[in-house]
Amino acid sequence: MIVLAHKNPKRLPRLAGLALAFLCLISLGIGAGNVSVTTLWVPSDSTELLAISRLPRTLAAVLAGAGLAIAGLIMQAIARNRFVEPATAGTAQSAEFGILLVTILWPAATLGYKAIIASLAALAGTGVFLMTAHRLPPTQPYLVPLFGLVYGGVIGAATTFIAWQADLLQYLSVWSNGDFSGVLRGRYELLWLGALLVVAAWFIAERLTIMALGRETSISLGINYQRMLQIGLVIISVISAVTVVVIGVIPFVGLVVPNLVSRLIGDNMRNTLPVTALFGAILTLSCDILGRIIRFPYEIPVGTTMGVVGAILFLLLLFRRRADA
Template sequence: MEATKGNKGSVNFMMYMLVGICLLILVCFLSVSYGAADISMKTAWQAIFSFDGRSTEHQTILTLRLPRTVADIIVGASLAVCGAIMQGTTKNPLADSGLMGISSGATFSMAVVLALFPYFSYFQMLLISFVGASLTTGLTYFVASSGKRGMTPQRLVLAGISISMLFGALSSYLSIKYKLGHALMYFTAGGTAGAKWSELLIILPFCLVGLLLSVMLSPSVTLLSLGEEVAVGLGLNTQRVKLISTIIVLILTGLSVVVIGPVSFVGLIVPHIVRFFVGVDYRYIIPASILYGAVLTVTADLIGRVINRPFETPIGIIFSLIGVPFFLYLVRKERCEF
């Protein structure tokens, strides 16, 4: 009976992954075709597979829209898998890198760079982003675990929101003091419009390593999601798994903030959606989250471009409009008592 269930789960997983791949291909072609100026999907196909440097449309696709779409894929996959890992390792259904304060630390570090070290290279900005994300992660867990009750999922979310507000205020202070208004506002609104191939080539190795490690770690996350005592009883080194998962989350969140800004709710929404279809096994949830996180982010960016043309709606606003009601729904569903 168990073998039958396992086979059925594998078949369903493969089916949903196949559907996800088809959706991703579709939304990617729509993404490179639609914007301030519409370009046919046929022209988009030609620009990718038979580029003509004399064509303005081909130049637009190759230098602007295609890197933007690739950036959406990288960020969506990264943030979604971060949410899946955090929800599994902490047994917290509300876990998300934005809600847990991680993104705010990376954003604050970027504000520091813009204010004090504007000459930093893209790679240096990436490293500073990791440092900022590490700082707020440590503070969030410290605040959540202090007190007699110790750390609970609800306290973890409250601590994350508090840390996010604190570092958001510090970022605003730097923005006012060093007159970063327009640059920081554009950054915090979220968007991949300025994505460049040279920058994507720098972050792509980090992203691929982080995603590969997350897939390799998925069986251990499944055991840890059953409870720490159960996982230890099954021989799992829980401290090592938590350490590796934290490093993965820091790397993927840090690079996502550098690319798109502090976008929240991707990691909250996607794992819950894929869990509904593929079940509670993180060997399925994590790979599916990578794929459907990319689909959701490319779609959200496309919506932001077309709903108010020729102007763009920042992708952070699109996700907030979706994510806030979803967060409230989860709070009600999980009967979270803060």
């Protein structure tokens, strides 16, 4: 698939779309309950199972993967660094902190209100990270992800301490490791908000591409840098917060996928954004399917499988980058 993409990049979205459709069919057929194809056209236990559990879970994996990949792409453009993503820059950890606070102060809050508070917390945390990252020397690109890991670790430690004091460590573990097993109809629809933000990002793709060139260059080319920075922060924060509220933290999607797509078809976001969304959905759904079949009928959370698969892919990208250099 990668070889074909190098020869004809225009075929890549089509191939990715076919791969995603194939994975969706596999996802709909995997589970402890049996689904009979012959009874899908009439009301039955199979149709109920698909409508209530299998289809929402598949859609949640697709929406979460696509949204996190786009959030990582935008964060890398804003921070001008290939080694950052929401899960390693304090965004996801700040969203967890916001969810914990609203759980303590307002236990009866709905998912919608939790998403709003988590988005505000993620926005504040991401803003602090970017302000600090822009002050780091550009000649040392590895300092930015290192600072992000330390910064996210500090927020995560504070969140864990508060959860321990409030006897909410079990709740915190639900948010800190992504898992699709609890996704049912009526509990995933907030992820469609992330899909809308992905569409919004496509309309400003050219401006985001210019922003990756730096503040001075962006302003000289007529871009309102401050406003675009604010829009980018909102997109990153809301997508990350909604995903954490509904699914939990899923690492590496926003880190690996944008780097892979960039190697295949370049850095023009108008071209890379749809492919990045497709690849993010493919990677997340693949890891979810993998976690469901390794110990069938038991499941491994997608955060765990993604941690292993994503780390391997990232190391391969790093070694390939060094070999090309």
